[in-house]
Amino acid sequence: MIRIRQLTKRYGDNAVLRGVDLDAAPGEFVVVLGESGAGKSTLLRCVNRLAVADGGELEVGGMDAVRCMDTRALRQRVAMIFQHHNVVPRLSALKNVLTGRLGAVSTLASVMHFFSRADIELAHECLGRVGLAHKAHERTDSLSGGQMQRVGIARALAQQPRLILADEPVASLDPQTSRKVLQYLHDASRDLGITVLCNLHQVDYAREFADRIVGLSQGRVVFDGAPQAMGQDDIDRIYMPQPAFQMKGAAGPIAPSMPLMAGTGK
Amino acid sequence: MKHPSTPYTWTGPRPEGRRGWFNLLVGACILGWALQWSADGAQLSWSELAAGLPQIVDFLSRTLPPDMHILSRLVAPALETVQIAVWGTLLGVLPAIPLSFLAARNLQSNRWVYQGTRQALNVVRSINELILALVFVSAVGLGPFPGVLALALHGAGMLGKFFADAIEEIDQGPLEALRATGARPLQVIVFGVLPQVLTAWIAVVLYRFEVNLRSATVLGMVGAGGLGFELVSSLKLFRYPETATCIIIITVMVIVADTLSSQLRHRIQRSGRH
Numbered sequence: 343m344i345r346i347r348q349l350t351k352r353y354g355d356n357a358v359l360r361g362v363d364l365d366a367a368p369g370e371f372v373v374v375l376g377e378s379g380a381g382k383s384t385l386l387r388c389v390n391r392l393a394v395a396d397g398g399e400l401e402v403g404g405m406d407a408v409r410c411m412d413t414r415a416l417r418q419r420v421a422m423i424f425q426h427h428n429v430v431p432r433l434s435a436l437k438n439v440l441t442g443r444l445g446a447v448s449t450l451a452s453v454m455h456f457f458s459r460a461d462i463e464l465a466h467e468c469l470g471r472v473g474l475a476h477k478a479h480e481r482t483d484s485l486s487g488g489q490m491q492r493v494g495i496a497r498a499l500a501q502q503p504r505l506i507l508a509d510e511p512v513a514s515l516d517p518q519t520s521r522k523v524l525q526y527l528h529d530a531s532r533d534l535g536i537t538v539l540c541n542l543h544q545v546d547y548a549r550e551f552a553d554r555i556v557g558l559s560q561g562r563v564v565f566d567g568a569p570q571a572m573g574q575d576d577i578d579r580i581y582m583p584q585p586a587f588q589m590k591g592a593a594g595p596i597a598p599s600m601p602l603m604a605g606t607g608k
Numbered sequence: 609m610k611h612p613s614t615p616y617t618w619t620g621p622r623p624e625g626r627r628g629w630f631n632l633l634v635g636a637c638i639l640g641w642a643l644q645w646s647a648d649g650a651q652l653s654w655s656e657l658a659a660g661l662p663q664i665v666d667f668l669s670r671t672l673p674p675d676m677h678i679l680s681r682l683v684a685p686a687l688e689t690v691q692i693a694v695w696g697t698l699l700g701v702l703p704a705i706p707l708s709f710l711a712a713r714n715l716q717s718n719r720w721v722y723q724g725t726r727q728a729l730n731v732v733r734s735i736n737e738l739i740l741a742l743v744f745v746s747a748v749g750l751g752p753f754p755g756v757l758a759l760a761l762h763g764a765g766m767l768g769k770f771f772a773d774a775i776e777e778i779d780q781g782p783l784e785a786l787r788a789t790g791a792r793p794l795q796v797i798v799f800g801v802l803p804q805v806l807t808a809w810i811a812v813v814l815y816r817f818e819v820n821l822r823s824a825t826v827l828g829m830v831g832a833g834g835l836g837f838e839l840v841s842s843l844k845l846f847r848y849p850e851t852a853t854c855i856i857i858i859t860v861m862v863i864v865a866d867t868l869s870s871q872l873r874h875r876i877q878r879s880g881r882h
Contacts, residue, residue: 390788392787392788413790414790414792415790416790417787417788417789417790418790420788421788421789422785422788422789424781424785426781428781428782428784428785429782430782430786430799430800430803430804431779431782431803432803432804432806433799437799441786441789441791441795441799442789443789444789444790444791444792444795444799445789445790445791446790449794449795452795452798452799453794453795453798494785497785501789501790
């Protein structure tokens with residue numbers, strides 16, 4: 343489904359991606375771990391061309407995302423979930439989910455707010471999948487943060503994508519809501535056969551939900567394997583302290599909390 | 609514990625060191641000179657004002673009480689003023705909307721288009737409505753229609769700028785999310801931009817309507833219809849009580865429009881949050 347070889351990307355002087363290799367099979371739930379600044383977001387944004395990679399190969403479902411001419415066709419197949427949900431506040435939850443269909447429907451009909459019955463039923467179904475069917479006609483800004491994030495997931499599902507890119511979807515949520523949100527994402531991916539590439543900060547969520555974990559550090563892949571195969575030294579490599587810039591306590595949020603990892607997979 | 613005899617200390621901004629005090633002194637002198645120079649040019653004279661007070665009183669006595677007999681004659685022009693304001697606003701809104709998309713920096717990537725549109729809007733805004741009305745009167749003749757056109761053109765400039773400013777202040781996140789679904793630019797505008805700017809846009813359109821109502825009353829001075837014509841005729845015929853009546857009617861209309869539009873804006877604000 344995804345084939346990435348030696349992907350590079352720099353912002354000015356800063357080389358964010360320095361040759362990333364990554365594969366993902368259809369239906370796989372891949373979690374990307376790494377420190378802030380390791381290149382996780384940039385990697386995801388290159389996949390749906392919100393950012394343009396400088397070099398390397400990036401194939402998504404057979405489409406070349408680096409040299410791609412038809413961005414819209416690519417983005418129709420690839421849905422994104424954002425850290426700050428990015429829903430449109432004034433619209434209802436249902437309308438927000440319907441915006442997931444915009445890439446696939448006629449421009450003229452949609453800007454007049456005409457959507458086909460099939461699309462509306464799909465939107466309702468997606469809201470049902472994230473447990474928000476009863477909130478369909480409420481204004482989205484009246485929902486809680488976790489609910490807004492679930493609307494974002496429903497919007498991604500409504501796109502009927504082959505791939506979902508989730509950029510730190512639970513970073514602003516409390517642990518209980520985070521778990522619920524990740525569960526919805528995981529179940530949807532399982533049921534619908536959608537590949538998921540998910541950036542996370544929390545190593546324990548990665549262990550719990552991922553089929554495979556990819557560790558990114560300083561723009562390179564330093565770990566790629568099943569959660570059970572990830573040991574403490576792998577985690578250390580991912581959250582490797584950088585000699586010159588390491589500030590006390592500023593390493594990845596989970597890396598110093600050894601008690602969580604105690605007794606698992608060393 | 610109370611310390612009744614503690615002296616007070618100035619905690620406001622203080623110039624630092626010798627240089628600071630010197631700059632302050634120089635600044636104060638320049639300011640004083642500039643004010644004096646402006647007062648001379650504007651020929652300010654308090655003594656003249658004081659001497660003229662009796663004339664003001666005299667004028668007021670000739671104006672009041674207002675002549676209510678002409679009320680029936682003023683109804684039609686007053687209604688005409690409202691009609692001019694309505695269409696002047698509407699015809700201003702229509703071109704302002706597409707222009708605002710071109711003049712909003714976060715939507716318009718081409719710098720030339722952005723700057724060009726912004727400056728064009730500024731030019732249109734700077735020309736006084738009375739001048740515009742004169743131009744249109746010479747084009748389409750006397751009557752309310754040139755008034756409508758003048759208000760529409762001037763309004764398009766002002767609304768275009770305000771609409772664009774509102775667009776520049778919206779949250780970019782939802783727009784990025786919409787682009788990521790493969791939505792086309794027009795769809796991004798309808799579903800991402802419009803819902804976010806709607807409240808601000810409606811508020812400024814209502815404000816513009818009030819402004820147009822007031823402007824429409826004076827456009828009559830150049831023959832462009834409305835109450836302004838009655839106002840100026842009564843002045844020229846020295847029938848000041850009639851002038852007073854006109855002014856009262858204008859005031860009442862503006863008050864009504866203001867009340868209605870605050871109610872409307874309040875409603876929209878409230879339906880805007882939960």
